[in-house]
Amino acid sequence: MLYFIGLGLGDAKDITVKGLEVVKSAKKVFLEHYTSILSCGKTDLEEFYGRNDLILADRDLVESGADEILEDAKDDTVAFLVVGDPFGATTHADLMIRARELGIKTKTIHNASIMNAIGCCGLQLYSFGETVSIPFWTEDWQPDSFFDKIQVNLERGFHTLCLLDIKVAERSIENMMKNRKIFEPPRFMTVSQAADQLLKIIQKKGDNAKINEDSIAIGVARVGHDDQNMVAAPLKDLLNMDFGSPLHSLVIPGQLQILEQDAVNFLKLKK
Numbered sequence: 333m334l335y336f337i338g339l340g341l342g343d344a345k346d347i348t349v350k351g352l353e354v355v356k357s358a359k360k361v362f363l364e365h366y367t368s369i370l371s372c373g374k375t376d377l378e379e380f381y382g383r384n385d386l387i388l389a390d391r392d393l394v395e396s397g398a399d400e401i402l403e404d405a406k407d408d409t410v411a412f413l414v415v416g417d418p419f420g421a422t423t424h425a426d427l428m429i430r431a432r433e434l435g436i437k438t439k440t441i442h443n444a445s446i447m448n449a450i451g452c453c454g455l456q457l458y459s460f461g462e463t464v465s466i467p468f469w470t471e472d473w474q475p476d477s478f479f480d481k482i483q484v485n486l487e488r489g490f491h492t493l494c495l496l497d498i499k500v501a502e503r504s505i506e507n508m509m510k511n512r513k514i515f516e517p518p519r520f521m522t523v524s525q526a527a528d529q530l531l532k533i534i535q536k537k538g539d540n541a542k543i544n545e546d547s548i549a550i551g552v553a554r555v556g557h558d559d560q561n562m563v564a565a566p567l568k569d570l571l572n573m574d575f576g577s578p579l580h581s582l583v584i585p586g587q588l589q590i591l592e593q594d595a596v597n598f599l600k601l602k603k
Contacts, residue, residue, distance in 0.1 A: 334405035334431045336418035338443025341556025343372045344380035351441040355381050359408035362389040362401055366500045367423070368415035369520075369579060371557050377413075386413075391423075398427055405436045416445035446581055449555050450493050453562055453583055454595020461490030461586070466526050468497045468519065476533045479541075482584055486542045489587035496521035496580050520578035523551035527570040527582070534567075543567070543584065550583040550599060551575055564599035 335354050340346025347355070355361055363374060363386045370377075378384045389412070393400065404410045418424050418440055431438050451457045462485060464478040478494075485492045499519040527549070534541045545568040553561040553575035561575055570582075585596060 333409050333437045333439060334402070334428075335409065335411045336424060336428065336438065336440045337411055337413050338417040338441060338445070339370060339413055339415050340443040341370075341416055341446065341449055343370055343557075344377050346370075346443065346556070348441060348443060351443070352381070354409070354441065355411050355413070356383070357409065358411040360387065360404050361385070361411045361413060362387045362393075363413045364389045364394060364415070364424070366391045366394075366498075367421045368498070369500070370415055371554070394423055394427060398430060401427070402431055402434055402436060405431060406434070417442050417447070420445045420447060444556060446495065446555055446579075447493070450552070450581065450583065452555060452560070453550050453552060453564075453599065455491050455550075455583065455585060455592050456589070459489075459491055459586065459589075459592075460493055461485030461488060463493045463495060465495045466497060466521065466529060466582070468499065468521060468525075469529060474529075476536075479530070479533045479537070483542050486584070486586055491586045492584040494526060494582040494584065496523070496526050496582065498579065521580065522578075523553065523570055523575045523580045523582055524573060526580070527551075527567050530582075531567055531571065548585060548596060548600075550585065550596065551580065552583065553580045554578070555581070562599050563601060564596045565601060 337351040337354060365388050374386055374388065378386050401410060401412065414424060428438050447463065448457060462481050464481045466478055467475060482492045498521065499516065531545055534544060546566045548564055549567050549570055550562060550564045551570050551573065554577065563573060588596065
């Protein structure tokens with residue numbers, strides 16, 4: 333059996349009772365650690381789980397070397413741990429499909445993810461449109477296709493959850509070409525960086541942009557943690573705000589109902 337187990341958004345204690353029971357009894361436990369992060373590290377998880385043999389599963393292992401995970405699951409119980417909910421990333425759906433093709437039984441133990449926990453900002457979940465991801469720009473690569481999806485959501489009156497890029501266990505192009513296991517330092521996009529890229533796109537779109545620098549957006553940080561932070565402010569103001577440590581997300585509100593407007597007003601900085 334291959335179990336996909338969500339760890340929630342906060343720390344080691346956010347795992348469900350059912351998930352913890354599987355982790356304690358599984359022959360092998362893999363911890364996926366490139367699509368998101370917890371506030372605690374591998375050692376804290378092992379201490380809470382009562383075992384010291386968690387296997388860190390980076391992108392290469394999950395996407396290219398998944399046979400190692402699947403081979404063990406043919407005859408024994410294997411747990412695959414994912415921060416948030418197991419299927420917040422398509423990578424994990426692919427692993428599940430591959431397991432089923434090999435005749436390996438799978439079971440999912442769900443948990444909270446940013447996709448549902450974002451309701452804490454006061455906006456109704458059923459009024460969100462398509463979620464978008466904002467990637468880190470480079471000098472040679474500055475995609476803005478995600479902005480078109482924000483525009484479509486706004487046309488329909490929907491809110492947009494913007495997931496901000498993270499780079500964990502990433503290798504440079506040179507190291508990948510030479511097959512060197514040398515990883516770049518972790519990077520996590522901030523609300524400020526996301527606002528900066530959005531403002532540059534808005535400037536380029538001109539009158540075709542459905543939001544501007546004065547449009548209210550909601551910056552959120554560390555949802556599910558004790559020091560969770562949320563601020564509603566014009567995009568131009570978010571540009572200069574420090575939301576602290578990762579992970580950050582950004583919400584672009586669409587048409588607001590009365591209660592939603594009250595919630596947004598509550599999140600605005602008091603002058």
